[in-house]
Amino acid sequence: MAKQQDNSANSVASDLINFLNASPTAFHAVDESKRQLKEAGFEQLSEREDWNLQAGKKYFFTRNYSTIVAFAIGKKYVAGNGFHIVGAHTDSPCLKLKPTSKVTKGGYLEVGVQTYGGGLWHTWFDRDLAVAGRVIIKKVKDGSHSYSHRLVRIHDPIMRIPTLAIHLDRGSDGFKPNTQSHLAPILATSIKDELNRIVNDNDSADNGAQTEANKSTENQKHHSLLLKLLAKEIGCEPDDICDFELQACDTQPSLIAGALKEFIFSGRLDNLCMSFCSLKALIDATSPEGSLDDEVGVRMVALYDHEEVGSNSAQGAGSPVTLDTISRVTNAFCSDIKMLEKIVQKSFLVSADMAHALHPNYMDKHEENHQPKMHGGLVIKHNANQRYATNAITSFIFKEIGKIHQLPIQEFVVRNDMPCGSTIGPILASGVGIRTVDIGAPQLSMHSIREMCAVDDILHSYMHLKAFFMEFSKLDSKLIIDAEV
Numbered sequence: 102m103a104k105q106q107d108n109s110a111n112s113v114a115s116d117l118i119n120f121l122n123a124s125p126t127a128f129h130a131v132d133e134s135k136r137q138l139k140e141a142g143f144e145q146l147s148e149r150e151d152w153n154l155q156a157g158k159k160y161f162f163t164r165n166y167s168t169i170v171a172f173a174i175g176k177k178y179v180a181g182n183g184f185h186i187v188g189a190h191t192d193s194p195c196l197k198l199k200p201t202s203k204v205t206k207g208g209y210l211e212v213g214v215q216t217y218g219g220g221l222w223h224t225w226f227d228r229d230l231a232v233a234g235r236v237i238i239k240k241v242k243d244g245s246h247s248y249s250h251r252l253v254r255i256h257d258p259i260m261r262i263p264t265l266a267i268h269l270d271r272g273s274d275g276f277k278p279n280t281q282s283h284l285a286p287i288l289a290t291s292i293k294d295e296l297n298r299i300v301n302d303n304d305s306a307d308n309g310a311q312t313e314a315n316k317s318t319e320n321q322k323h324h325s326l327l328l329k330l331l332a333k334e335i336g337c338e339p340d341d342i343c344d345f346e347l348q349a350c351d352t353q354p355s356l357i358a359g360a361l362k363e364f365i366f367s368g369r370l371d372n373l374c375m376s377f378c379s380l381k382a383l384i385d386a387t388s389p390e391g392s393l394d395d396e397v398g399v400r401m402v403a404l405y406d407h408e409e410v411g412s413n414s415a416q417g418a419g420s421p422v423t424l425d426t427i428s429r430v431t432n433a434f435c436s437d438i439k440m441l442e443k444i445v446q447k448s449f450l451v452s453a454d455m456a457h458a459l460h461p462n463y464m465d466k467h468e469e470n471h472q473p474k475m476h477g478g479l480v481i482k483h484n485a486n487q488r489y490a491t492n493a494i495t496s497f498i499f500k501e502i503g504k505i506h507q508l509p510i511q512e513f514v515v516r517n518d519m520p521c522g523s524t525i526g527p528i529l530a531s532g533v534g535i536r537t538v539d540i541g542a543p544q545l546s547m548h549s550i551r552e553m554c555a556v557d558d559i560l561h562s563y564m565h566l567k568a569f570f571m572e573f574s575k576l577d578s579k580l581i582i583d584a585e586v
Contacts, residue, residue, distance in 0.1 A: 113559050114365060117365065117374065118357060118367075120133060124373055126235075130373055130376060131163055131169045134404060138380075141159070141387075146162040152430075154434070156178045156434075157175070157176040159171070159174075159387055165416040167407075168403070168416035168422060169191075169404050172426065172430065173387040175395075175399065178398060181435070181443055182398045183399075183444060183449065184427055186448065187401070188403045188404075188453065189372050189402075189403075189404050189525075190376065190409070190418070191373070191405065191406055192217075192372075192408060193372065193548075194217060195217050195220065195350075196284065197215050197216075197346070197349075198213065202324070203322055208290055209287050210287070210288040210291060212349075214349060216280050219548055226263070226278070227261070227262070228262070230351065231255045233253065235250045235346050236251050236331060236345040237343040237344040238250070238335065238337055239343050253334050253335050253347075255330055255334055260286035261286060262287070289326060351368050357556060364555060365559070368551055370544050370552040374544070378542070379402045379404070382402075383570060385563075403418075405422070408525055412528050418529055419528050449495070449535065449538075450529055451537075452490060452525050453541060456479075456480035458473050458544055459472040468514050468515065468516045476558060477511045478503070478510050479511070479558070479565050480510075480541055481511070481512045482540065483512060483514050488515075488527065490526035490531075498576060502568050505572060508561055508565050526538075540565075542554055
């Protein structure tokens, strides 16, 4: 039995590794999610078009290509029934290229970056970095212009942020980098770039092509060397690049590691781990024949962008995207706009975001009776000041689902003398009015360029979220709170 569970855990963990390695940015995470959903029979919708929906069918849409929402409508669904939602986020702390990234100083070409989210920025030093994101491309056909976005990823390590040698830093009090002055990655030396440019211009002139001096100055905000690398990867000319949203990425792949192969070492576990588990749970809870036959509600996953910076964007959890989805699905079956308030009260949200595992070298950072451990299952997060949206009712529902399926569960409360982080849970609970529980798999090194979690907890997370989709309708029908008993 234990061997069978180990095999299952390794299988799910391997799928997570593939998801992580395919998703260096939020755009790529959405692209990989889209691929998996289409493969599982989900039909893509456009928010710009009318939706013609049917009970028993599965759908998804993207917003800004950095947020993706997928849902499966139960065969017994009627307008007015609830939505059973798992919410996670696609973004992670990172270094994003500035609108003008061209920096030249001290004989080096550097790339100007801005910090995104609350990263442990010292962990970005001395890492082999690449670049990924999306690029806006101009196309010319028959004299007319069209524009499209293309995802791009340079796999080779082309940049690095070197630390200052200890011999030159004797008088400082520890390593405290200035994020404006010290975080610019080195792309190349000026002398090698100039020599490379001369050789390329001579070759272009011999072939009758434009030289660098004769080309458009539209993209002089960025090093021409970087633009050439991007253009080569995309298969276009540098002058076809109109704009981009790019970020620095660690080139070290995600992997299963540890002496007993019990850990996952990776970047972006917060929160692509929960995004993956949510997506896989929805797909596997709706793919088998007849899996939606008795479902009266709508099973839904929403993977939002911009959680790490507060969720206040057109595609963040603070946007209308959740209510938009609920409203549009309902309106496809009934035009009564007064139904929305009832639907929200029948709905439930699992806010899935990674949790803090007990650190063996910093055990005093955890409250004595709330110390989540690796392999211990999903963590329910509590905070009396509503930094997490969990209450007794929502906690009970999630624990009861785990009990039915014999899944382990842990609980977390931050120490009274420490500030508490937050999630999309309170944002959606207060903005939508939906019942919410905050949960997450335990991990170490949160917000580092390289994080770690346990293989077993990937299986626990996937199975618990899958069980939520399968059990919630039945369990909720037995729960009486705001009605007369």
